[in-house]
Amino acid sequence: MNYLNLAEKENYGTDFIGIGKSVDEIIMLINEKKPNIVALSYRLTPEPLHKILEELKDKINKNSVKNIIWLFGGTEPTALVAKEWGIFDKIFDGTEDIDEVIAYLKGKNYSGEESYPRELISRIKSKYPYPILRHHLGLPTIEETVEAIEKVAEARVIDIISVAPDQNAQEFFFDQENMDERLNGAGGVPLRSKEDFRKLYKAAERGNFPLLRSYSGTKNIVQFAEVLKESIDNAWCAVPLFWYSELDKRGPRTLLDAIRENQLVMKWHGERNIPVEVNDPHHWGLRDAHDAIGVAVAYIAAYNAKKMGVKDYIAQYMFNVPASISPEMDLGKMLAKIELVESLIDENFKVYRQARAGLASFPANLYQAKGQLAASAYLAMSIKPHIYHVVGFCEAHHAARSEDIIESAMIVRGILKNEFLGSVDMTKDKNVVERKNALIEDAKIIIESIKSLNLNLENPLTDPETLTEAVRIGILDAPHLQGSQIAKGQLKTRMVSGGLYAYDEKQKKIITEKERINLLLKEAGYLQI
Structure with a gap:
């Protein structure tokens, strides 16, 4: 089932035919469904597998089952048995990394430099x-x-x-x-x-x-x-x-x-x-x-x-x-x-x-x-x-x-x-979506405030002097920048309900982004937004 799930993600059409199928049932289903690939798994003790695969090989030949890619998945001991019978184009023994499985599904064989x-x-x-x-x-x-x-x-x-x-x-x-x-x-x-x-x-x-x-x-x-x-x-x-x-x-x-x-x-x-x-x-x-x-x-x-x-x-x-x-x-x-x-x-x-x-x-x-x-x-x-x-x-x-x-x-x-x-x-979680939307709104306020520092430019967000000014007046700031010679370094933040917010320590409350930005713009002599 794990292999089928991976195959579906690679846009293969898949059909799980169930467990415990006899060789006759497998041959019958192949004739009915006409698949391009047949993947079989066996995870019990290896000794009985010899007789099962002997029967499978015989009935593949007798029923002229052709043009099918055969895959086998099992444990390391059963994989060794599967290799002996020459039926399977690819054998997985459970030790493969997901890269190898994905590569096979994509039609690649990661074995040499040219494959990577x-x-x-x-x-x-x-x-x-x-x-x-x-x-x-x-x-x-x-x-x-x-x-x-x-x-x-x-x-x-x-x-x-x-x-x-x-x-x-x-x-x-x-x-x-x-x-x-x-x-x-x-x-x-x-x-x-x-x-x-x-x-x-x-x-x-x-x-x-x-x-x-x-x-x-x-x-x-x-x-x-x-x-x-x-x-x-x-x-x-x-x-x-x-x-x-x-x-x-x-x-x-x-x-x-x-x-x-x-x-x-x-x-x-x-x-x-x-x-x-x-x-x-x-x-x-x-x-x-x-x-x-x-x-x-x-x-x-x-x-x-x-x-x-x-x-x-x-x-x-x-x-x-x-x-x-x-x-x-x-x-x-x-x-x-x-x-x-x-x-x-x-x-x-x-x-x-x-x-x-x-x-x-x-x-x-x-x-x-x-x-x-x-x-x-x-x-x-x-x-x-x-x-x-x-x-x-x-x-x-x-x-x-x-x-x-x-x-x-x-x-x-x-x-x-x-x-x-x-x-x-x-x-899709409600709290996740609400936080995403709130942060997009706040980020747009920050972005627009930086643009407002130089309205004469076509692209103020790429202007080094405008970006430097955004740091100097504190639009972009961080608590660890306290004492900086170039940044304002006055921002205070606090974790509230799992998110990090700008915080007014004197009034002990979260500062809205519009309030924070307008205070900074006013202090620096710019028009508020």
């Missing part, structure tokens, strides 16, 4: 509606990282490995004399040359040939993009719009310069038909900006990518941010983002959904962390992602090594196996 698409969009299309899986990897030495990539590739459980360069590489790749050697390997792998990147690419040339991508660096980002394209054929670019600047102090750039350079990076990739992810929504969320800002920024980020000429956009939806958000409010927030982002889709701009769990939601207890990984992945399947970014269950305890990555991927694959048998549609 080497470009992101093709890889997505080869499996959807099943998501391809991504995991990040960056250990303190190149040698450790190479070995880990080899093991993960051979395990065939991850489609994309996101290389995590250390902080020195991200900031000082092009001026290495400024590196602090004490920080080598801090936060990732110490990559210092194109050849170092090529070693990682070579390590992935095995198993299921996972694609590679890398963080974009925190300065000289266009130069870094060229390195990534030439060395690892970067599967897609992930770049912020506002961040890695004076805003978060993760780079030397002013906010204005960062926005300009980040837009150039989007444009550079768009001109080369390389997919782009603009990851601002969760950057704001990770700093405790309320849900409405995250939804508004999701739209602004995608809008900028589109206007910079990006054709394939990867929209990342990070669940569990903040960690205490309720599942129904979280799903409502994601659906609001999706509705706004995908309103931008046209023949020149395609959007692919990427879901993941928020790192802060993982407990240090490894047993509980595995539960959190499974729970978050199950919720995330509600948005039908094209990519699922697996966060290693161990990340709150230690950096993920190959065995952790493989185990985490297998947990998610277990979720997928059950999810695609059919599940409850949580997107």
Whole structure:
């Protein structure tokens, strides 16, 4: 039945004929229904199967049953018996990964390099509606990282490995004399040359040939993009719009310069038909900006990518941010983002959904962390992602090594196996829908208020000075930005009934978005909306 469910999702017509059928009944039903494929299963002890298959083979020949693809599903011992009789075109023994089953249904045989698409969009299309899986990897030495990539590739459980360069590489790749050697390997792998990147690419040339991508660096980002394209054929670019600047102090750039350079990076990739992810929504969320800002920024980020000429956009939806958000409010927030982002889709701009769990939601207890990984992945399947970014269950305890990555991927694959048998549609839940609609309304207020800062421009949402002003006066703000030299840093937020809202601590109440925005506009000398 599991196989039939998967087959139906691949648009096969299926007919379950029941259990305990005799060979004569099977032959009779074949003559009556004239199928192209017959799938039989047997899960009892293997010894009696010999006589059953001997009879089946004899009656196939006597009844001239031809032009049928025969499939067998059973246990490992019964599969060995089935192989002996030469009846079956494909035998499943229960140890197969869902990828192999899906590949067979799609008419593919994932056995060699040519079977695995080497470009992101093709890889997505080869499996959807099943998501391809991504995991990040960056250990303190190149040698450790190479070995880990080899093991993960051979395990065939991850489609994309996101290389995590250390902080020195991200900031000082092009001026290495400024590196602090004490920080080598801090936060990732110490990559210092194109050849170092090529070693990682070579390590992935095995198993299921996972694609590679890398963080974009925190300065000289266009130069870094060229390195990534030439060395690892970067599967897609992930770049912020506002961040890695004076805003978060993760780079030397002013906010204005960062926005300009980040837009150039989007444009550079768009001109080369390389997919782009603009990851601002969760950057704001990770700093405790309320849900409405995250939804508004999701739209602004995608809008900028589109206007910079990006054709394939990867929209990342990070669940569990903040960690205490309720599942129904979280799903409502994601659906609001999706509705706004995908309103931008046209023949020149395609959007692919990427879901993941928020790192802060993982407990240090490894047993509980595995539960959190499974729970978050199950919720995330509600948005039908094209990519699922697996966060290693161990990340709150230690950096993920190959065995952790493989185990985490297998947990998610277990979720997928059950999810695609059919599940409850949580997107229709009344509370989820109400939250989605409320956040869309609030996000539109934020978006329109930013546009109102410069009505003389055709596209104020892509104007670096207008976007900088939106941060300066507090339209876009976050509690963690308190004391910032560029952001207002006065926003207060609070979790109420499972959602994160702007909050007036003096009056002890939620502030509506229109009220918050108009107070800011008035204070800054702008017309209220």
